[in-house]
Amino acid sequence: KETSPSRKWSYYQYEQIDVPYIAKRGPDKGKEKISKKTERINYSETINVIIQKLEKCRLKYLVHRFLVVENAHHWKIILANQSSTNPIFHMDFSENLQFTPKHEVQDAHFSKRQFSLHCTVKYTGKDAKYIYHLSDELNHNIQFVAQVVNDLVSKHSENTDIFMFRSDNCSSQYKCHWTFGFWRDLAKSTCKTFIIFYGEPG
Secondary structure, X not given: OOOOOOOEEEEXXXXXXXXXXXXXXXXXXXXXXXXXXXXXXXXXXXXXXXHHHHHHHHHHHHHHHHHHHHHHHHHHHHHHOOOOOOOEEEEEEOOOEOOOOOOOOHHHHHHOOOEOEEEEEEEEOOEEEEXXXXXXXXXXXXXXXXXXXXXXXXXXXXXXXXEEEEEEOOOOOOOOHHHHHHHHHXXXXXOOEEEEEEEOOO
8 A cells, every 4th residue: 555645654763952051160160051962852754754864864874884994994003003101091981871770761761860981991002901980970071081081191191101092073072172272281281292083983
Protein backbone atom coordinates (compact mmCIF):
# COMPACT_ATOMS: atom_id res chain seq x y z
CA LYS A 1 0.00 0.00 0.00
CA GLU A 2 1.43 3.37 -1.02
CA THR A 3 1.92 6.09 1.53
CA SER A 4 0.55 9.56 0.91
CA PRO A 5 3.35 12.17 0.51
CA SER A 6 1.45 14.47 2.85
CA ARG A 7 1.26 11.92 5.62
CA LYS A 8 3.35 12.85 8.63
CA TRP A 9 5.54 10.46 10.57
CA SER A 10 6.42 10.90 14.23
CA TYR A 11 9.93 10.40 15.52
CA TYR A 12 12.29 11.84 18.10
CA GLN A 13 15.96 12.63 18.36
CA TYR A 14 18.31 13.94 21.01
CA GLU A 15 19.50 17.50 20.50
CA GLN A 16 21.54 20.05 22.39
CA ILE A 17 19.68 23.10 23.69
CA ASP A 18 21.02 26.29 25.29
CA VAL A 19 20.73 26.57 29.08
CA PRO A 20 21.68 29.87 30.79
CA TYR A 21 23.70 29.82 34.01
CA ILE A 22 25.80 32.16 36.15
CA ALA A 23 29.55 31.51 36.06
CA LYS A 24 30.99 30.85 39.52
CA ARG A 25 34.68 30.83 38.65
CA GLY A 26 37.16 32.11 36.11
CA PRO A 27 37.34 35.45 34.33
CA ASP A 28 33.57 35.45 33.68
CA LYS A 29 32.58 34.93 37.33
CA GLY A 30 29.15 36.44 38.03
CA LYS A 31 28.25 36.75 34.36
CA GLU A 32 25.45 34.90 32.63
CA LYS A 33 26.76 32.16 30.36
CA ILE A 34 25.19 29.58 28.08
CA SER A 35 25.80 25.86 28.46
CA LYS A 36 24.49 22.95 26.43
CA LYS A 37 21.98 20.35 27.56
CA THR A 38 20.88 17.26 25.67
CA GLU A 39 17.14 16.63 25.53
CA ARG A 40 14.74 14.43 23.62
CA ILE A 41 12.87 16.42 20.93
CA ASN A 42 9.75 15.05 19.20
CA TYR A 43 9.02 15.71 15.51
CA SER A 44 6.17 15.05 13.10
CA GLU A 45 7.14 15.48 9.43
CA THR A 46 6.51 14.10 5.97
CA ILE A 47 8.68 11.34 4.57
CA ASN A 48 10.30 13.72 2.05
CA VAL A 49 11.47 16.06 4.80
CA ILE A 50 12.82 13.12 6.81
CA ILE A 51 14.77 11.79 3.81
CA GLN A 52 16.31 15.22 3.19
CA LYS A 53 17.42 15.42 6.82
CA LEU A 54 18.93 11.94 6.63
CA GLU A 55 20.88 12.87 3.51
CA LYS A 56 22.36 15.92 5.25
CA CYS A 57 23.33 13.74 8.20
CA ARG A 58 24.95 11.20 5.88
CA LEU A 59 27.15 13.84 4.25
CA LYS A 60 28.21 15.21 7.63
CA TYR A 61 29.00 11.68 8.79
CA LEU A 62 31.27 11.00 5.80
CA VAL A 63 33.32 14.12 6.53
CA HIS A 64 33.41 13.30 10.23
CA ARG A 65 34.51 9.73 9.55
CA PHE A 66 37.33 10.89 7.29
CA LEU A 67 38.63 13.27 9.96
CA VAL A 68 38.43 10.58 12.66
CA VAL A 69 40.49 8.14 10.56
CA GLU A 70 43.07 10.79 9.70
CA ASN A 71 43.37 11.88 13.33
CA ALA A 72 43.84 8.29 14.48
CA HIS A 73 46.60 7.77 11.91
CA HIS A 74 48.32 11.00 12.95
CA TRP A 75 48.05 10.05 16.62
CA LYS A 76 49.80 6.71 16.02
CA ILE A 77 52.68 8.51 14.33
CA ILE A 78 53.03 10.89 17.28
CA LEU A 79 53.12 8.07 19.83
CA ALA A 80 55.55 6.04 17.75
CA ASN A 81 58.04 8.93 17.67
CA GLN A 82 57.48 10.17 21.20
CA SER A 83 60.40 11.00 23.47
CA SER A 84 60.44 9.18 26.81
CA THR A 85 61.22 12.46 28.60
CA ASN A 86 58.32 14.51 27.20
CA PRO A 87 54.93 13.17 28.31
CA ILE A 88 51.79 13.38 26.22
CA PHE A 89 48.48 13.92 28.03
CA HIS A 90 45.36 12.73 26.22
CA MET A 91 42.34 14.39 27.87
CA ASP A 92 38.62 13.85 27.54
CA PHE A 93 35.44 13.78 29.58
CA SER A 94 33.77 10.44 30.16
CA GLU A 95 30.12 9.70 29.58
CA ASN A 96 27.93 11.68 31.97
CA LEU A 97 27.24 9.99 35.29
CA GLN A 98 24.67 10.61 37.98
CA PHE A 99 23.16 9.09 41.11
CA THR A 100 19.80 7.63 40.01
CA PRO A 101 17.95 4.38 40.74
CA LYS A 102 18.89 1.64 38.30
CA HIS A 103 15.27 0.94 37.41
CA GLU A 104 14.77 4.44 36.02
CA VAL A 105 14.39 4.62 32.25
CA GLN A 106 17.34 6.11 30.39
CA ASP A 107 15.33 8.91 28.76
CA ALA A 108 14.70 10.46 32.17
CA HIS A 109 18.43 10.98 32.74
CA PHE A 110 18.65 13.92 30.36
CA SER A 111 16.43 16.12 32.54
CA LYS A 112 18.61 15.75 35.65
CA ARG A 113 21.89 17.24 36.70
CA GLN A 114 24.87 15.08 35.84
CA PHE A 115 28.59 15.00 36.49
CA SER A 116 31.48 13.79 34.38
CA LEU A 117 34.79 12.23 35.20
CA HIS A 118 37.64 13.97 33.41
CA CYS A 119 39.95 11.21 32.18
CA THR A 120 43.58 11.71 31.20
CA VAL A 121 46.04 9.18 29.83
CA LYS A 122 49.68 10.08 30.34
CA TYR A 123 51.95 8.54 27.70
CA THR A 124 55.67 8.37 28.47
CA GLY A 125 57.59 6.24 26.00
CA LYS A 126 55.85 2.87 26.01
CA ASP A 127 54.18 3.43 29.38
CA ALA A 128 50.64 4.71 29.98
CA LYS A 129 49.18 6.01 33.24
CA TYR A 130 45.51 6.82 33.83
CA ILE A 131 44.58 9.95 35.80
CA TYR A 132 41.06 10.99 36.85
CA HIS A 133 39.55 14.27 38.10
CA LEU A 134 36.03 15.07 39.33
CA SER A 135 34.71 18.62 39.63
CA ASP A 136 33.49 19.68 43.07
CA GLU A 137 30.75 21.72 41.39
CA LEU A 138 29.78 18.89 39.02
CA ASN A 139 30.66 21.07 36.02
CA HIS A 140 32.62 20.06 32.94
CA ASN A 141 33.61 23.35 31.34
CA ILE A 142 36.76 25.20 30.37
CA GLN A 143 37.33 26.50 33.90
CA PHE A 144 37.42 22.96 35.24
CA VAL A 145 39.73 21.90 32.39
CA ALA A 146 42.09 24.72 33.45
CA GLN A 147 42.14 23.30 36.98
CA VAL A 148 42.93 19.84 35.62
CA VAL A 149 45.76 21.13 33.43
CA ASN A 150 47.27 23.16 36.29
CA ASP A 151 47.22 20.06 38.49
CA LEU A 152 48.89 17.91 35.82
CA VAL A 153 51.56 20.51 35.05
CA SER A 154 52.38 21.14 38.71
CA LYS A 155 52.92 17.42 39.34
CA HIS A 156 55.11 16.79 36.29
CA SER A 157 56.96 20.06 35.65
CA GLU A 158 60.15 18.94 37.40
CA ASN A 159 60.79 16.20 34.85
CA THR A 160 60.14 17.96 31.54
CA ASP A 161 60.23 21.32 29.78
CA ILE A 162 57.80 20.30 27.02
CA PHE A 163 54.17 19.34 27.60
CA MET A 164 51.96 17.89 24.88
CA PHE A 165 48.20 17.78 25.35
CA ARG A 166 45.63 16.14 23.09
CA SER A 167 41.86 16.63 23.25
CA ASP A 168 38.86 16.96 20.99
CA ASN A 169 37.80 20.35 19.61
CA CYS A 170 34.77 20.93 21.85
CA SER A 171 34.43 24.72 22.15
CA SER A 172 32.83 24.61 25.62
CA GLN A 173 35.67 22.57 27.11
CA TYR A 174 38.93 22.66 25.17
CA LYS A 175 39.06 24.89 22.08
CA CYS A 176 38.02 28.54 22.28
CA HIS A 177 39.57 32.00 22.57
CA TRP A 178 39.68 31.72 26.38
CA THR A 179 41.70 28.48 26.33
CA PHE A 180 44.19 29.94 23.85
CA GLY A 181 44.85 32.75 26.31
CA PHE A 182 45.09 30.21 29.12
CA TRP A 183 47.81 28.20 27.33
CA ARG A 184 49.73 31.38 26.55
CA ASP A 185 49.64 32.60 30.16
CA LEU A 186 50.52 29.14 31.47
CA ALA A 187 53.59 28.99 29.22
CA LYS A 188 54.71 32.41 30.49
CA SER A 189 54.20 31.61 34.17
CA THR A 190 55.88 28.17 34.06
CA CYS A 191 58.54 28.87 31.40
CA LYS A 192 57.50 25.61 29.73
CA THR A 193 56.63 24.78 26.14
CA PHE A 194 53.09 23.55 25.44
CA ILE A 195 52.06 21.73 22.25
CA ILE A 196 48.32 21.25 21.83
CA PHE A 197 46.63 18.78 19.47
CA TYR A 198 42.91 19.14 18.75
CA GLY A 199 41.26 16.08 17.25
CA GLU A 200 37.83 15.30 15.87
CA PRO A 201 35.42 13.85 18.47
CA GLY A 202 34.50 10.32 17.56
